[in-house]
Amino acid sequence: xxxxKTWTAALLVIGDEILSGRTQDRNIAQVATWLNxxxxxxxxVRVVPDVEDRIVEGLNALRAAWDYCFTTGGxxxxxxxxxxxxxxxxxxxxVVVHPTARSILExxxxxxxxxxxxxxMRMARTPEGAELIANAASRAPGIRIGNVLILAxxxxxxxxxxxxxxxxxxxxxxxxxxxxxxxxxxxxxxxLLRQTxxxxxxxxxxxxxxxxxxxxxxxxxxxxxxEALARQCADVLKERLRGQDFEPVEGGI
Amino acid sequence: xxxxKTWTAALLVIGDEILSGRTQDRNIAQVATWLNxxxxxxxxVRVVPDVEDRIVEGLNALRAAWDYCFTTGGxxxxxxxxxxxxxxxxxxxxVVVHPTARSILExxxxxxxxxxxxxxMRMARTPEGAELIANAASRAPGIRIGNVLILAxxxxxxxxxxxxxxxxxxxxxxxxxxxxxxxxxxxxxxxLLRQTxxxxxxxxxxxxxxxxxxxxxxxxxxxxxxEALARQCADVLKERLRGQDFEPVEGGI
Numbered sequence: 271x272x273x274x275k276t277w278t279a280a281l282l283v284i285g286d287e288i289l290s291g292r293t294q295d296r297n298i299a300q301v302a303t304w305l306n307x308x309x310x311x312x313x314x315v316r317v318v319p320d321v322e323d324r325i326v327e328g329l330n331a332l333r334a335a336w337d338y339c340f341t342t343g344g345x346x347x348x349x350x351x352x353x354x355x356x357x358x359x360x361x362x363x364x365v366v367v368h369p370t371a372r373s374i375l376e377x378x379x380x381x382x383x384x385x386x387x388x389x390x391m392r393m394a395r396t397p398e399g400a401e402l403i404a405n406a407a408s409r410a411p412g413i414r415i416g417n418v419l420i421l422a423x424x425x426x427x428x429x430x431x432x433x434x435x436x437x438x439x440x441x442x443x444x445x446x447x448x449x450x451x452x453x454x455x456x457x458x459x460x461x462l463l464r465q466t467x468x469x470x471x472x473x474x475x476x477x478x479x480x481x482x483x484x485x486x487x488x489x490x491x492x493x494x495x496x497e498a499l500a501r502q503c504a505d506v507l508k509e510r511l512r513g514q515d516f517e518p519v520e521g522g523i
Numbered sequence: 524x525x526x527x528k529t530w531t532a533a534l535l536v537i538g539d540e541i542l543s544g545r546t547q548d549r550n551i552a553q554v555a556t557w558l559n560x561x562x563x564x565x566x567x568v569r570v571v572p573d574v575e576d577r578i579v580e581g582l583n584a585l586r587a588a589w590d591y592c593f594t595t596g597g598x599x600x601x602x603x604x605x606x607x608x609x610x611x612x613x614x615x616x617x618v619v620v621h622p623t624a625r626s627i628l629e630x631x632x633x634x635x636x637x638x639x640x641x642x643x644m645r646m647a648r649t650p651e652g653a654e655l656i657a658n659a660a661s662r663a664p665g666i667r668i669g670n671v672l673i674l675a676x677x678x679x680x681x682x683x684x685x686x687x688x689x690x691x692x693x694x695x696x697x698x699x700x701x702x703x704x705x706x707x708x709x710x711x712x713x714x715l716l717r718q719t720x721x722x723x724x725x726x727x728x729x730x731x732x733x734x735x736x737x738x739x740x741x742x743x744x745x746x747x748x749x750e751a752l753a754r755q756c757a758d759v760l761k762e763r764l765r766g767q768d769f770e771p772v773e774g775g776i
């Protein structure tokens with residue numbers, strides 16, 4: 271396995287509705303899964319409220335620490351949508367109306383009731399020097415500035431923006447994962463797992479217990495950038511599980 | 524409305540499985556909702572991997588910044604469960620076997636296959652000076668040290684620990700929220716919302732658009748520690764929505 275750079279990203283989830291418990295976040299898992307396919311590892315997530323200073327502080331910490339920083343939330347037309355202003359402040363640039371974003375919104379709202387109101391025009395604002403991220407779901411674009419990628423908070427709109435970004439970010443080798451399940455309480459196989467991980471540098475083994483169909487069991491997830499190594503580690507794990515009379519199930523239970 | 528201290532908490536979610544996208548987090552919303560009932564506001568969330576230095580760094584930042592810091596994940600019996608060690612390191616204290624935790628586990632595993640193995644005994648380890656949090660779901664306790672509360676990652680087990688903590692933490696007035704729905708695209712009522720929030724200091728209005736039954740609409744959530752004030756703000760909002768020919772729906776759509 272050649273030593274290659276591990277590309278990393280952070281996610282800043284912006285929104286009072288997540289911190290109040292009103293809305294169940296779905297963007298962490300969605301962004302994480304998409305990043306795996308791009309060969310980029312999600313290294314940290316922070317959730318902050320719709321408060322400018324808190325967004326600026328979180329963004330500046332995360333964009334300095336990791337290769338990319340994604341944000342979700344706060345780019346709609348209402349007063350609590352302040353992400354663009356906060357990102358501009360973090361970069362020390364003014365907020366401008368992006369001409370392409372404006373014409374996308376003009377096209378979209380032409381003939382719709384109300385037309386392109388001042389509130390809707392908020393969605394054409396970007397930090398100066400930013401590029402747009404296409405949004406096939408609802409048109410109002412996402413925004414890229416430096417290593418920061420600004421996505422919508424509504425999960426299916428964020429998904430459309432991720433789709434537009436697919437293959438455009440520099441990344442490394444996608445993380446591979448293999449799952450082996452067994453009707454083994456994880457505390458019965460803890461030593462075996464520790465040893466198997468230690469025997470396979472470059473692989474991490476996660477253990478996820480469950481209770482299902484009246485019995486305990488665990489799924490063991492082997493993760494590595496090297497698919498062959500993950501396979502080898504999984505095979506050793508299966509053999510050792512059999513050695514303790516647990517029948518391994520490829521793909522998990 | 525008397526000026527009172529606003530009690531705050533952070534949540535540190537610990538687990539590779541969240542950052543890899545394998546597991547959809549459910550603890551953020553669960554802890555947030557529970558905190559509201561205790562009169563404590565969730566002010567920040569961070570998600571970090573199963574890496575000791577990252578847990579220590581996140582914990583030390585959060586426990587210094589907010590009144591309480593909760594953690595979820597990493598307190599099971601396997602090699603990737605390192606939360607107790609990381610918290611002890613953050614506090615600069617050794618890890619010890621807690622006698623009460625040990626006897627809880629001895630009782631629980633007596634007569635069960637394998638008994639109290641070394642791996643299971645890991646769940647009796649706490650930072651020195653810690654107290655236990657009862658766990659009616661699966662017995663192995665949560666842990667409290669200083670302003671840090673260590674919960675399980677499995678949501679129904681975390682729920683049992685929260686249940687045990689209910690009413691035991693000092694907090695303020697519970698946050699009240701009222702929801703008003705309308706078949707109004709949020710961009711049509713953005714000015715009205717901004718004005719209504721400005722007219723009611725102590726209230727925050729969040730706007731959450733939806734597309735449902737073939738039409739657009741929004742739910743507006745008014746939050747305040749003062750129930751009467753939230754009610755007054757909601758009534759003004761309803762009146763103003765009617766003024767723009769949108770029929771408000773109490774409780775949301």
